[in-house]
Amino acid sequence: MEKMGEWKQMSLINELTQGRELARQLQDYLNAPSSSSSSSHETRELIVLRIQASYEKALSMLNCNTSLLTDQPQSSELVIGLSESPLSHSVSPRSEDSDHDFMDQDKKRKTLPRWAQKVRVAPGAALEGPLDDGFSWRKYGQKDILGAKYPRGYYMCTHRNVQGCLARKQVQRSDEDPTIFEITYRGTHTCNLASQVKLPLGISENQERGTSNQQRLSSSMAAPNIKVEDNLVFSPPVMGNSNFAENVSSSFISPAATSVMSADRLLDNVDIPNSEPQQLTGVYLAAASSTDSLTVGLDFPFGSDDQFHPNFTFDNNGYFS
DNA sequence: CTTATTTGACCATC
DNA sequence: GATGGTCAAATAAG
Numbered sequence: 001m002e003k004m005g006e007w008k009q010m011s012l013i014n015e016l017t018q019g020r021e022l023a024r025q026l027q028d029y030l031n032a033p034s035s036s037s038s039s040s041h042e043t044r045e046l047i048v049l050r051i052q053a054s055y056e057k058a059l060s061m062l063n064c065n066t067s068l069l070t071d072q073p074q075s076s077e078l079v080i081g082l083s084e085s086p087l088s089h090s091v092s093p094r095s096e097d098s099d100h101d102f103m104d105q106d107k108k109r110k111t112l113p114r115w116a117q118k119v120r121v122a123p124g125a126a127l128e129g130p131l132d133d134g135f136s137w138r139k140y141g142q143k144d145i146l147g148a149k150y151p152r153g154y155y156m157c158t159h160r161n162v163q164g165c166l167a168r169k170q171v172q173r174s175d176e177d178p179t180i181f182e183i184t185y186r187g188t189h190t191c192n193l194a195s196q197v198k199l200p201l202g203i204s205e206n207q208e209r210g211t212s213n214q215q216r217l218s219s220s221m222a223a224p225n226i227k228v229e230d231n232l233v234f235s236p237p238v239m240g241n242s243n244f245a246e247n248v249s250s251s252f253i254s255p256a257a258t259s260v261m262s263a264d265r266l267l268d269n270v271d272i273p274n275s276e277p278q279q280l281t282g283v284y285l286a287a288a289s290s291t292d293s294l295t296v297g298l299d300f301p302f303g304s305d306d307q308f309h310p311n312f313t314f315d316n317n318g319y320f321s
Numbered sequence: 322c323t324t325a326t327t328t329g330a331c332c333a334t335c
Numbered sequence: 336g337a338t339g340g341t342c343a344a345a346t347a348a349g
Binding site: 140141143145146154156168170195 | 337338339340341342343
């Protein structure tokens, strides 16, 4: 189909455009006297990583334009990358102690790193695409948010029970622009990106679909389809089984695992202690994607650990104030 | 039958 | 007490 080609091109353009935009944002951050150090630090790091991701992805598209995309007809754009502010206040209970949060894993809700993204759904284009970010999400709740017109949907990784994947995300439609969704990711994916591979056939779409086509949404309809950028996390086996990957791969994924690994290797920049399972903390892969391939990514080690002092990462400890 | 979604209740934090 | 996040029983869908 011709469209595919176009989409690829669009994807490529999107990536590059996004990279440019991110670079611009980064410039702003750098130029700015920098008010609050911590958040901006984190933000900058994120931006850098995402820029890298964009370029990686764009390059890979160019290299093998044929193989890699699942291309989706989605032209949604990332409006903005990171916004932590709105949520921040709700999340970190003890901001001051937050350092300790990692410590008390059992008790309070762990302060998992989280980041938000705004996604715009192109009115015309996105009538159908699944909102896939490459992960399977299961909705576990919906809540009306004060001051928000639309309810916020809560999703968790489908493989949570199976693999103990703690990744979650929140999807909220913007009050005034129904075309914009704010998607907040929390936690890390410990699962092996299961059904990330979206085939044209539409495999994984089911899960997200729920969001999009609801038969009955109580107050409002949910999201149309959005293309979102996602975070993939590859973290050390929580279970402690070295073979967990095998298990998983045998169960659902096949090709995916491979791609992940390769992605993993791409990141030389980052030092990932894959061998050392610490806690739940994982590595984040931020894949910027317009298309989907989750392959590309960057990781952020969020370190609660002593061991790990990423040079370039967030020194902030992965939480926000 | 299995699995995902819905929805109100419950819990934690502010 | 208010708000947001999660749980879990019931329900719907495949």
